[in-house]
Amino acid sequence: MRRRVLVLVGATTSLVLVAFLVPLALLVRGVAVDRAVQGATVQAQALSSMVVTAHRDTLAVAVEQADATSAYDVSVFLADGSRLGAAVPRSPLVELASRGSSASGEVPGGREIVFAVRDSAGAYGVIRAFVSEAELTRGVARAWLLLAGLGVVLLGMSLLVADRLARRLVRSTIELASVSHHLAAGDLDARADPGAPDEIGRVAAALNHLAGRISELLREERETVADLSHRVRTPLTALRLDAEALADRHEAVRIEAGVDAVQRAVTQAIDQARRRSAGSGSGCDAAEVVRERVDFWAVLAEDTDREIGRDLAPGPLPVTVGRGELAACVDALLGNVFAHTPDGTAFEVRLYRSPDGEVLLSIDDAGPGLPEPGLARRGESGSGSSGLGLDIARRTAQRAGGDLRLGRSALGGLSVTLQLLAAP
Structure with missing residues (x-):
């Protein structure tokens, strides 16, 4: 953007300078030519009265002096055919003037000016002044150099001003893009400078308003989730009381353990909803958490005649996921x-x-696997469930810098591998 602004300003300024300086340069040259021609004319006219009245010897001295001291070649052609001053041949303009017509014209090497002067006898003498090309253009080259220098200075000044403006625009645009990246990364406190130039300032103000609105919506959503999660505690308390009233103590302990698990999930949902970032856990020992949860589900596996194969590293295996999140x-x-x-x-x-240092949790089953590959997406399931289980695991891993992979297990069913980033 900055380069394009400079190119645009440079091209526009160059066109303006050309439109201004070219006519001015031609005018300077015309003025120089007129000045030289006028000087030669004055010099020639000063001799006209002497051609009519002065003695020949006096006239000769005057013409020689004028030719020697002026910047022009001065000659006088008398009616008797003699020539005084600069030794030059009779040109067509001189012949024209000898018949009574004064004139001027371009000749090789410069400009020739002739005046017809009628003497007392009625015959015409001719005063000739020749202005060389160097005299016609004297000072023009210097004036043109000054004009060219002025043009370069004006172009440089315009580019400098344009660069300052473009730099400010580009800096404002880069800052605006940086703020949008911060917002996309979850930093909702990031704000753009509404004092940026013109339209960029308006975009910055709109982006700030959008960021504020997003913060409000997220805060309302977190509070709503926390409120809904908190409401679940009442029926859980009632369920715990019912479990404690069971006559079979073994069943009571098992159901109370299930209620405790649900209670922990609800508490974790409330904590996550109230935290600024759901992935801000402090880390935990994956070996301890996985072993605890497998022991919990082993009771249900025994009741449903499921055989569990365990291959759990002894630990510790520190990961960057919070204990509650990993358990969930x-x-x-x-x-x-x-x-x-x-x-x-x-x-x-x-x-x-x-071998790469990552902590991997793999759960393989001998079931039918996923009926369709697309059912791994959030909110989709082929069995009437919410379809959030795999997505919860995936988001948990991604927040900690890992990922979730699905495949075919060696047992013939689905293989789910949770990739977690090891804590330092």
């Missing part, structure tokens, strides 16, 4: 196994560190 992620993946495979389907959980 593991629950979502294991919950998908129980929800989308028939009872008795075996599955395997592996947790290990890759």
Whole structure:
């Protein structure tokens, strides 16, 4: 943008300077020619009275002196055919003047000016002045150089001013783009300078208004999620009381553990909704969290005749995901196994560190796998569920710098690999 502004201003200024300086240069040359011709004319006219009245010897001395002291070649052709002053042949203009007609014209090397002077006898003498080309253009080259220098200075000044303006415009545009990138990265406090020039300032003000509106909407959404999550606590409390009232203590403990898990998920939802960024966890030990959640789901696996294969690294395996988020992620993946495979389907959980230093959690099952590849998208499911389980795991991994991969497991079903960035 800056270069384009400079090119535009340079081209416009050059056209203006050409339109202004070329006529001025021609005018300067015309003035120089007129000045030289006028000087020669005055010099020649000063001798006209002497041609009529002065003695020949006196006239000869005057003509010689004029020719020697002036910048022009001065000659006088008398009616008797003699010549005084500069030794030049009779030109066609001299012949014309000898018949009584004064004139001037271009000749090789300059300009010739002739005056017809009638003596007392009625015959015509001719005064000739020759102005050389150098005299006609004396001072023109210097004037043209001054005009060219003036043009260069004016062009340089215009480019300098244009560069300052373009730099300000470009700087404002770059700052505006930087603010938009900050907003896209989640920094909703970033603001553009509304004092930027003209339309850019208007765009900056509009972007600031948009950022403020986004902040308001996100705050309202977080509060709404927190309120809805908080409302779930009441039925959970009632469910806990019902579990404690069960006669079978083993069943009561199992149901209370499930209620505790739901309670933790609700609490985590409230915390995440109230935090500025949902991915701002402080990290945790992945080995400890995965082992705890697998032990929790092992009870349900036993009740549904599912065989669990475990290959969990002893740890510690620190990752950049918060403990609550990782637990919710593991629950979502294991919950998908129980929800989308028939009872008795075996599955395997592996947790290990890759050669690249990443922490990988792999859950393979012997179920039917995904019915359609597109069902891994958020909110889509082929089994009547919300379709959010895989998306929760994917977003959790991506917030921590990792990713989620789907494939065919060695058991014949679906293989889900959660890639997490190891904490330093």
